[in-house]
Amino acid sequence: MKIIHTADIHLGVSPDLGYPWSKKRKEDIWNTWKRFIERVKLEKADLLLVSGDLFHRQPLVWELKEVNYLFSTIPDTTVVLIAGNHDYINKRSYYPKFTWNKNVIGLWDRECVRVSIPKKNVCVYGCSYYSHEVTDDLYQNVRPSGREAFHILLAHGGDEKHSPVNRDELVEAGFQYVALGHIHKPQILVKNKIAFSGALEPIGRNDIGPHGFIKVVCTQDETLAEFVPFSSCLYLDLNFDVKEKTTQFELEEWIHKAILENGEENIYRVRLRGFRDVKTEFSARRLEQSGNVLEVVDETHPAYNFTELSQIYEGGLIGKYVDYFAGSDDSVRKKALFYGIEALLDAKREL
Amino acid sequence: MKLKELNLKNFGKFHNQTIRFGEGLNLIFGENESGKSTIHTFIRSMLFGMKKQRGRASRHDCYSRYEPWENPAHYAGTLRFVSGGKVFRLTRNFYRNEMSEQLVCESDGEWLSIEDINLNILLGGISENIYDNTVSVGQLKSVTDEGLAIELKNYIANYQGNVDGMLDLKTAMEHLKNKRKELEQRLRGKREKQELKKRKLYYKMEYVQQECKTLEENLKMEKEQLKQEIFHRDILYKKMQKALKESIKQFSSKWVRSVGIFTIVSFLTFLAMLLFFQVSSLIIRIGCILFILVLLCLVVYDLKNRKRSVIAEEMDEFSEKIRKLQWNVEYLQQEIFGKKTVVENLEQEYQEFCLLCNGKDSLETDIAGVNLALETIVRFSSDMQTKLGARLKNRMSEILFQITEGKYLSVFLDNDLKMKLHTKNYYVSLSQVSRGTMEQVYFALRMAIADILYVEDPFPILLDDVFVMYDDRRLRQVMRWLGALKRQVLVFTCQRREEKLLLRLQIPFHKITLGQAMRNTGE
Numbered sequence: 010m011k012i013i014h015t016a017d018i019h020l021g022v023s024p025d026l027g028y029p030w031s032k033k034r035k036e037d038i039w040n041t042w043k044r045f046i047e048r049v050k051l052e053k054a055d056l057l058l059v060s061g062d063l064f065h066r067q068p069l070v071w072e073l074k075e076v077n078y079l080f081s082t083i084p085d086t087t088v089v090l091i092a093g094n095h096d097y098i099n100k101r102s103y104y105p106k107f108t109w110n111k112n113v114i115g116l117w118d119r120e121c122v123r124v125s126i127p128k129k130n131v132c133v134y135g136c137s138y139y140s141h142e143v144t145d146d147l148y149q150n151v152r153p154s155g156r157e158a159f160h161i162l163l164a165h166g167g168d169e170k171h172s173p174v175n176r177d178e179l180v181e182a183g184f185q186y187v188a189l190g191h192i193h194k195p196q197i198l199v200k201n202k203i204a205f206s207g208a209l210e211p212i213g214r215n216d217i218g219p220h221g222f223i224k225v226v227c228t229q230d231e232t233l234a235e236f237v238p239f240s241s242c243l244y245l246d247l248n249f250d251v252k253e254k255t256t257q258f259e260l261e262e263w264i265h266k267a268i269l270e271n272g273e274e275n276i277y278r279v280r281l282r283g284f285r286d287v288k289t290e291f292s293a294r295r296l297e298q299s300g301n302v303l304e305v306v307d308e309t310h311p312a313y314n315f316t317e318l319s320q321i322y323e324g325g326l327i328g329k330y331v332d333y334f335a336g337s338d339d340s341v342r343k344k345a346l347f348y349g350i351e352a353l354l355d356a357k358r359e360l
Numbered sequence: 361m362k363l364k365e366l367n368l369k370n371f372g373k374f375h376n377q378t379i380r381f382g383e384g385l386n387l388i389f390g391e392n393e394s395g396k397s398t399i400h401t402f403i404r405s406m407l408f409g410m411k412k413q414r415g416r417a418s419r420h421d422c423y424s425r426y427e428p429w430e431n432p433a434h435y436a437g438t439l440r441f442v443s444g445g446k447v448f449r450l451t452r453n454f455y456r457n458e459m460s461e462q463l464v465c466e467s468d469g470e471w472l473s474i475e476d477i478n479l480n481i482l483l484g485g486i487s488e489n490i491y492d493n494t495v496s497v498g499q500l501k502s503v504t505d506e507g508l509a510i511e512l513k514n515y516i517a518n519y520q521g522n523v524d525g526m527l528d529l530k531t532a533m534e535h536l537k538n539k540r541k542e543l544e545q546r547l548r549g550k551r552e553k554q555e556l557k558k559r560k561l562y563y564k565m566e567y568v569q570q571e572c573k574t575l576e577e578n579l580k581m582e583k584e585q586l587k588q589e590i591f592h593r594d595i596l597y598k599k600m601q602k603a604l605k606e607s608i609k610q611f612s613s614k615w616v617r618s619v620g621i622f623t624i625v626s627f628l629t630f631l632a633m634l635l636f637f638q639v640s641s642l643i644i645r646i647g648c649i650l651f652i653l654v655l656l657c658l659v660v661y662d663l664k665n666r667k668r669s670v671i672a673e674e675m676d677e678f679s680e681k682i683r684k685l686q687w688n689v690e691y692l693q694q695e696i697f698g699k700k701t702v703v704e705n706l707e708q709e710y711q712e713f714c715l716l717c718n719g720k721d722s723l724e725t726d727i728a729g730v731n732l733a734l735e736t737i738v739r740f741s742s743d744m745q746t747k748l749g750a751r752l753k754n755r756m757s758e759i760l761f762q763i764t765e766g767k768y769l770s771v772f773l774d775n776d777l778k779m780k781l782h783t784k785n786y787y788v789s790l791s792q793v794s795r796g797t798m799e800q801v802y803f804a805l806r807m808a809i810a811d812i813l814y815v816e817d818p819f820p821i822l823l824d825d826v827f828v829m830y831d832d833r834r835l836r837q838v839m840r841w842l843g844a845l846k847r848q849v850l851v852f853t854c855q856r857r858e859e860k861l862l863l864r865l866q867i868p869f870h871k872i873t874l875g876q877a878m879r880n881t882g883e
Contacts, residue, residue, distance in 0.1 A: 021705075023709075026557060026713060026716075027553065027554065027557050066704075066705035066708055066709070067701045067704060067705055069698055069701060069702065070698055101697065101700060101701050101704065103701075306722070326529075326737070326740055326741055326744060329740055329744075330736065330737065330740060333736065333740075334736075340725050340729075341725055341728045341729050341732055342729075342732065343729070344725055344726055344728070344729020344730070344732075344733075345728075345729040345730070345731075345732035345733040345736065346729075346733075347729070348536060348539060348726075348729050348730045348733045349536070349732075349733030349736065349737060351535070352531075352532040352533075352535035352536045352539070352733065352737075353532045353737070355531070355532070355535055356528045356529065356530075356531035356532035356535060
């Protein structure tokens, strides 16, 4: 039996609000969802599991219609849905009211239910969120039961405020596969057994790295789960080690090249590290304008030799100043040291 | 540092004039207009250069004042001095079109560049401002400029025994304040952008809410209408019922009549049939009777319906209307439901964005850093100032004590160098003392600062006719103090008092008479 496991599609979200690509990304997420369903069809999957947060917010009727239409194009695949913390069920939700296709099963109950799918010889378990936060472990007491060959749990959460998941208990429960959602980074908790599929597409600045779905092949003897990268765009970190001789133009050129190398469709977080020339200050604004750059974090420090400064100006204000702040890890104190020394040394030179 | 020799190639009225200074006390005597102030200015110009001002101001600036009367193109001079045990020669050309300077170390023949801080280091890091305010005391200028208080703070901040460069605290603070301004501006720009986006979201939300409201009002109206229509229909229905009853009643009264007529007519017809046609066939006879019966029924039915049909039509119209209204209501209810979800979603989006905006920006750390830097620098400098202030006060008190022969015991100084004097019995503020004493107080302050700031290789002290207001006793005390001072002192005077005193006190000194010097170099 072939299962496709996905979660956290967040349809309807506008990622990186305020950035020029926000609108395009919103469309991208819809398009990837469509492409994904086409892929499910190609894979001839028996089961499509969506472990919550299909929508970023309460889905509207037209949105459900679109999704339902796509589901209707894969009639041989049984789709199992649950609502997550973003599209949780409230009195307005259309999820339970909506008339779904025959091949769609929504587990809209507040507590875990068991739904058997006889023609696939499988039984799915799961429940839906009814609020934005759920601090109880929703899946504590679920155990597989019945004569079906396969038992699969759909779960959403995994952090303190969203149904904390106890890994060991889940292992003990004895499901063939546990399809987890909510954490956007794909990760396999127990090989071939328990996994977060991660978001299908990265949703924002924190979703660094590859994204896609998980393909699970179940036989009587074993289960094989593997991650399949699928997103149309990646958020990547670019780290640059600044040296004293590094200039603004050099940095700009480097970023430009790095973007060409790593793909122009991707979005980048640039992090500058190391020691820059005392007199150089990089313009983050210019770097951010090179397109596709989400943010530039300038962690460079002016290349002052504080031990030396402390010795040269021992007893004077500068010496005292350096000694006062030196070795501190506090970010404000660090900044105070750099800005203060810059100003003091600058004032010295002007005379 | 010591001045060794001046050569005024062409400066003011001087022409190729050489003046040599000795160590310790130098008495430069010259009558009025003999060029004492010119020499003073020359030394200053040699040390710090001379800039010609532009436009109208240039008419009275130093440059024009001391521009040579003849041959202005050779506006130049040489200064030889000793610093750190080595002899240096500094040559400058002041002529505005050929401004140039040259610094040579005569001891090891090295050429040095003035542009770098070389000269500044040789001079012991003295700035123009501090020069004007401490070591060089001009005529009638004993009172220090406002600048001295600020300079003093800088020097205190910088003070470390042997400073190899000067730190301008004011510039540093300015630098930091500008930085803060820039950072704040950047942050504000960012925030404004966010605010704009926020407002946009908010308007969108409000718009949908408004739509929702309109829909709700429509719904209310439709419902109202529906209610009315239903009411009207009910009335009509009742009317119809009534009409029906009436017609039945009418009919029933008619019915009796009709039956009578019918019986008579049928009987007559029957008789007629029997009599006139003599029909014998039973089937035809029954058929005829049936035909007549059907005819009769039709007549009755028509009678019954004639009245009712009008109301029924009206009734149908009503039902159609009501059905339409019901559809509308249902549609509106669904629409409102959907819109409310949209509003809720937008509200969430708005809240999330607000949360994002309220998050700490990395720029805030930078601003906090700058503020901390400002605070710390101020604190440290005032700490050091307090410490050094105490030393300054003591030194100044010492000097004043000696000059006034113990009349003033000590001086109190505040941060802006405002002073109060302490005699044996009472305090006096500076405004209460005589002009002479005031000059002495400032003299003491200048000397104390010069003393404290330049411990190693002290700079010569230049005094341009500053003792005019001093009485003989105090002048004697000052001369004693100067004589005991272990540094080069240049006393410019137009009176013989100083010389007589020095001779009487047997203080060694080097005398330069300006009129003579002129003649000397003429050879």
